[in-house]
Amino acid sequence: MKTHDDLVQGTPEWAAHRATGYNGAPFCNASDAPAMMNCSAYKTRTELLHEFHTGIAPTVDSATQRRFDEGHRIEALARPLAAKIIGEDLYPVVGSIGEYSASFDGLTMAEDVAFEHKTLNQELREAIKDDACGYLLPLQYRVQMEQQLMICGAEKCLFMATKWDGDNLVEERHTWYFADQTLRAQIGAGWIQFKKDLAAYVPQDVIVPAVAAPQMNLPAVSIQVTGSIALVDNLEKFGTALSAYIANLNRQPETDQDFANLEDAVKRLKAAEDQLDAAESSALGQTESISDMRRTVALHRDTARATRLLIDKLVKAEKENRRTKILSDAVAALHAHMKGLQERTRNYMPTVSNQFQDVIKGLKSLDSMKDKVSGELARCKIEANAIADRIQFNLELLDENTEYGFLFPDVRQIVLKPADDFTALVTSRIADHKAAKAREEEATRARIQAEEQAKAERAHAAKVEAERIEREQVERAQAARIREEQAAFEEQERSEIARLAKLNTAVVVEAAPALTHTQVVEQMPATVRQAMAPKPAAAPTLALGVISERLGVNVTSAFLATLGFEATVVKAARLFHEEDFSAICEALKTHISEVQEQFEAVTA
Numbered sequence: 001m002k003t004h005d006d007l008v009q010g011t012p013e014w015a016a017h018r019a020t021g022y023n024g025a026p027f028c029n030a031s032d033a034p035a036m037m038n039c040s041a042y043k044t045r046t047e048l049l050h051e052f053h054t055g056i057a058p059t060v061d062s063a064t065q066r067r068f069d070e071g072h073r074i075e076a077l078a079r080p081l082a083a084k085i086i087g088e089d090l091y092p093v094v095g096s097i098g099e100y101s102a103s104f105d106g107l108t109m110a111e112d113v114a115f116e117h118k119t120l121n122q123e124l125r126e127a128i129k130d131d132a133c134g135y136l137l138p139l140q141y142r143v144q145m146e147q148q149l150m151i152c153g154a155e156k157c158l159f160m161a162t163k164w165d166g167d168n169l170v171e172e173r174h175t176w177y178f179a180d181q182t183l184r185a186q187i188g189a190g191w192i193q194f195k196k197d198l199a200a201y202v203p204q205d206v207i208v209p210a211v212a213a214p215q216m217n218l219p220a221v222s223i224q225v226t227g228s229i230a231l232v233d234n235l236e237k238f239g240t241a242l243s244a245y246i247a248n249l250n251r252q253p254e255t256d257q258d259f260a261n262l263e264d265a266v267k268r269l270k271a272a273e274d275q276l277d278a279a280e281s282s283a284l285g286q287t288e289s290i291s292d293m294r295r296t297v298a299l300h301r302d303t304a305r306a307t308r309l310l311i312d313k314l315v316k317a318e319k320e321n322r323r324t325k326i327l328s329d330a331v332a333a334l335h336a337h338m339k340g341l342q343e344r345t346r347n348y349m350p351t352v353s354n355q356f357q358d359v360i361k362g363l364k365s366l367d368s369m370k371d372k373v374s375g376e377l378a379r380c381k382i383e384a385n386a387i388a389d390r391i392q393f394n395l396e397l398l399d400e401n402t403e404y405g406f407l408f409p410d411v412r413q414i415v416l417k418p419a420d421d422f423t424a425l426v427t428s429r430i431a432d433h434k435a436a437k438a439r440e441e442e443a444t445r446a447r448i449q450a451e452e453q454a455k456a457e458r459a460h461a462a463k464v465e466a467e468r469i470e471r472e473q474v475e476r477a478q479a480a481r482i483r484e485e486q487a488a489f490e491e492q493e494r495s496e497i498a499r500l501a502k503l504n505t506a507v508v509v510e511a512a513p514a515l516t517h518t519q520v521v522e523q524m525p526a527t528v529r530q531a532m533a534p535k536p537a538a539a540p541t542l543a544l545g546v547i548s549e550r551l552g553v554n555v556t557s558a559f560l561a562t563l564g565f566e567a568t569v570v571k572a573a574r575l576f577h578e579e580d581f582s583a584i585c586e587a588l589k590t591h592i593s594e595v596q597e598q599f600e601a602v603t604a
Contacts, residue, residue: 001111001152007094009103010072014094018101019055026052027101028191030147034140036194037187038375041140045375049194053201075117078162079106081172082115086158090115095151100191102148111152116145120161120171127175134159134177142177147187149179189382189389197378235296242272242300246307253318256366262311269308276301322366327356330373334380341388348391348415352384391415394422404430464571471569478566540568540575547581551588563587 007014018029034040035048051057060068083090083106090106106115118124118141127136134142137159145157160174245268253259280297334354342349359372394415398408407429408414414425544567548554557567557574565584567574576584 001095001097004094004096009092009094010068014103015057017094019057022096022099022101025099026055027096028099028147030100030102030144030151033143033147033187033190037139037143037190038379039139039143041138044371045194045378046371049198049201050203052198053203071119074119074162074164075105077164077167077169078117078160078172079115081162081169082106082117082158082160082174085174086113086115088113097151100147100151102151104148104152107152107154112154114145114148114152114154114157116141116148116157116159116177118159118161120163120173124161124173128159128161128173132175134175135180137175137177142180142183143187145177146180146183150184150187155179185386186382189386190378193378193382193385235300239296239300239303242304246303249307249311254322259319259366266308266312269304269311272304273301273308276304319366323360323369326360326366326369326373330354330356330377333377334384337381338384341384345388345391346395348395348412349384349388350416352380352387354380387416390417390419393419397423397426401426401430404433407433467569467571474561474566478561478564482564538577540577542576542578542581544574544576547576547584550581551585560584563591 004017007017017027019026022028028036032043032048035043035045038045047058079090079092086108088108088110090108092103092105093107094101094103095107096102104114105117107113123138127138134145134157141159145159149155149157155178157177158174159177160172162169162173163171245265249265250258250261253262276297280301331354334352338349338352355376356373359376360369363369363372394417398405398411398415408426414422417425544555544557544560547560560567560576563584564587565576565580567576569575
């Protein structure tokens with residue numbers, strides 16, 4: 001806050017600061033804030049607009065100046081009492097921040113507590129009680145203190161009202177007022193609307209109470225009876241004056257002055273009727289036969305009465321028309337303002353209710369009606385602007401998250417929420433959506449992984465089954481080959497035995513010793529010997545690679561199968577029994593010898 005130590009409340013310099021202290025323009029003063037908000041008991045909003053526009057402050061008469069001086073005097077007397085309650089010294093100061101200004105009755109050195117003083121009255125007695133808080137004070141005082149707190153940055157203000165007899169304290173009441181952010185926002189919006197209205201303000205005539213203009217009185221009615229039937233009267237003169245008076249009446253009133261004149265005319269016409277009745281009654285008391293006089297009196301009386309009733313109805317009807325026009329103009333102005341806000345908020349603006357009818361209840365003056373309606377119109381505009389600002393902020397937040405627009409099908413309802421609540425709602429819904437999407441994606445990944453794992457397991461099972469089938473087929477083929485070889489060997493053995501038996505019968509030779517079982521087995525092919533050999537109970541463990549490594553030469557499972565040694569397939573490995581290695585070596589020796597003999601025979 002910027003302090004203006006050279007300014008003292010009530011001085012010409014202080015008044016000049018308030019009027020042109022902000023870049024040559026009037027400050028938004030805290031003491032003017034109640035009138036700006038149309039809640040001041042001392043000044044209307046229209047009057048404040050007129051002052052700001054013209055730069056002319058109302059003339060302060062001597063009685064008002066004495067009241068101001070007395071207020072400053074008792075404020076100085078009350079300041080030490082307030083300092084004692086606060087526990088710190090107070091000093092009066094004028095401060096400003098930007099275009100906002102305030103005159104503090106008292107402020108602590110740290111500027112963290114303010115002091116505001118008023119003269120005690122019955123309204124304040126009712127508002128300040130033992131258990132009362134500052135929020136029960138009249139709105140005009142709360143508005144002033146709220147702007148003061150906004151300027152100095154304090155959180156609270158001691159509000160005190162006192163009554164003095166000279167320098168002797170008669171009565172004192174006080175309460176604490178704490179900062180109200182909602183009211184503060186309304187004040188800020190109110191000054192914005194006030195400046196808009198000030199820019200479009202057209203000065204009106206100063207509002208003064210309408211008083212009927214001076215009018216020529218109708219002549220007094222005089223009827224006198226002379227003799228038995230002679231009449232002396234001024235009815236003809238009275239009738240001429242009455243006709244002229246009626247002809248000059250304004251039948252199309254527009255201003256309060258026009259209505260006051262017509263209301264006075266109604267009274268004068270009623271008085272004329274009464275005079276005619278009185279004169280007629282007086283004349284009838286003097287004679288029994290004055291028919292011409294009676295007809296003339298009746299004519300003038302009927303004229304006055306008909307005109308009076310007509311004017312009375314005219315005044316009432318025209319006043320109602322004017323009252324209706326004031327209301328309809330205000331409604332139209334509010335409608336135009338709302339239309340502009342609808343365009344700004346994409347037609348999300350709700351209806352702003354007005355109290356135009358209520359604020360003019362009991363008012364008779366058109367000017368007072370205009371002033372009250374104007375203030376209510378400003379209040380409605382301020383409220384509507386605040387709602388529009390809130391909607392616009394919320395819509396801009398949605399625009400920043402357009403990809404999540406589907407999360408807000410209820411935007412028409414939630415867009416009216418306060419900015420903080422709306423932001424929290426948007427953040428929450430988006431976070432919940434992201435979390436749900438993440439869970440869905442995780443579930444999808446888990447499902448795909450499970451499907452792939454199941455697929456792999458099925459493929460592995462199919463592969464194992466295929467290998468098992470292949471192994472069984474190989475084993476069956478090997479067993480069939482072994483059976484064929486064994487059958488061939490047995491057939492060969494039977495043929496050999498038959499041949500030898502035939503030789504034995506034909507030629508007597510020395511009998512050869514019989515072959516042992518071992519000698520017979522040794523003469524069998526290796527494959528037959530492997531098939532006939534007992535199979536180990538343990539699973540094969542000798543890998544093909546180990547056999548190749550021991551032999552020092554690479555051999556394949558297919559080659560070993562030709563020698564009668566079938567591998568057991570376990571996954572991709574080809575395994576043999578450790579006990580087979582010796583037989584494999586013997587089979588290899590035999591195979592090598594046979595190959596050697598075969599090629600030696602070819603080359604011989």
